[in-house]
Every structure is written in C-alpha cells, then in structure tokens.
Amino acid sequence: MTLPDLRNSMLAMTCQCDDGPIDCLKSDQPVTQFVPGDDQFRCQPRSDREVGLSLQKGTLSTTGARDAMLGKARSSKPKTGSRVRYSTVGTLRDNGFEVIHTPRKIANGTHVSVVWPNTNSVYDAFVPWPEDVTQTFNECFDEPTDPVDAGGAE
Numbered sequence: 001m002t003l004p005d006l007r008n009s010m011l012a013m014t015c016q017c018d019d020g021p022i023d024c025l026k027s028d029q030p031v032t033q034f035v036p037g038d039d040q041f042r043c044q045p046r047s048d049r050e051v052g053l054s055l056q057k058g059t060l061s062t063t064g065a066r067d068a069m070l071g072k073a074r075s076s077k078p079k080t081g082s083r084v085r086y087s088t089v090g091t092l093r094d095n096g097f098e099v100i101h102t103p104r105k106i107a108n109g110t111h112v113s114v115v116w117p118n119t120n121s122v123y124d125a126f127v128p129w130p131e132d133v134t135q136t137f138n139e140c141f142d143e144p145t146d147p148v149d150a151g152g153a154e
C-alpha cells in the first residue's frame with residue numbers, strides 16, 4: 001500500500017468522540033503495549049500495511065491487553081512469554097509522536113495508534129520510522145511486566 005492509502009485506512013478507524021480522535025486523548029491517559037509470546041515489543045509500524053503502531057488505552061494486565069488486541073479467544077490465557085509495558089499519551093507526544101484514537105466502530109473502544117511525527121494530524125504520518133525514532137519510542141515506556149508463565153498466570 002502507498003503512504004496515502006495507509007493514512008486513509010487509519011482515518012477510517014478514527015473515533016467519533018466529540019473532541020475528535022486526537023484531542024479526545026488527554027496527556028495523563030495511560031496506554032499499554034502488548035506483545036504475544038517471546039516476540040520483541042514492536043517499535044515501529046509494519047510499514048507495508050500500517051502507518052501507526054497499536055496500543056490500548058488504560059493500564060491493562062497482560063490478559064486484558066491480549067483480549068483488547070485480539071478479542072476474547074476460547075482460551076483466556078495469553079501465550080507463554082507474553083508481556084505488557086506502559087507509557088502515557090503525554091510522554092509519547094512530548095517525545096515527538098502523535099497518539100490517535102482508532103477504535104474502528106467499537107463504541108468506547110480502547111485501541112489507539114501511535115504515529116510519527118507529532119504534527120497534530122493524521123495526514124503527515126510517515127513510515128518507516130528512522131532508527132533513532134524507534135529508539136525514542138522504546139524509551140517512552142517503563143520496564144515490561146514479567147512474562148506470563150506456562151500456566152498462564154499473570
């Protein structure tokens with residue numbers, strides 16, 4: 001997909017909040033990033049298919065974040081090794097990213113997208129992110145939670 005196509009598919013996911021999909025997210029809003037199994041936390045969008053990186057509003061447990069990202073599956077246990085880490089909308093914005101509320105059609109949906117650079121607009125979102133930007137993104141987060149054990153306990 002071309003960059004304009006990627007931006008348009010993000011626009012189609014934006015919320016219907018009264019303030020709009022950027023101003024509806026306040027600086028002190030916590031956000032959670034989830035990674036399944038033993039994978040690394042994603043630190044930039046998959047630039048062949050998306051212009052933003054997915055997080056969830058709130059300080060979610062590993063199970064809560066998994067359910068929010070992937071929907072409740074038959075098994076309620078995240079894969080062994082799954083983790084979450086936390087930041088805030090304000091931290092990401094202060095470090096050059098924009099955070100956009102992108103729940104699709106889900107009322108009160110918690111999905112948000114991080115784009116770069118921070119210009120208060122979806123239309124400037126750019127991929128791929130430069131290397132130093134991916135490092136800055138990682139530095140916006142606290143240390144990850146302990147990995148989920150084989151038994152699935154959080």
Ligand SMILES: [Zn+2]
Binds near residue numbers: 016024025
């Ligand atoms: Zn919103």
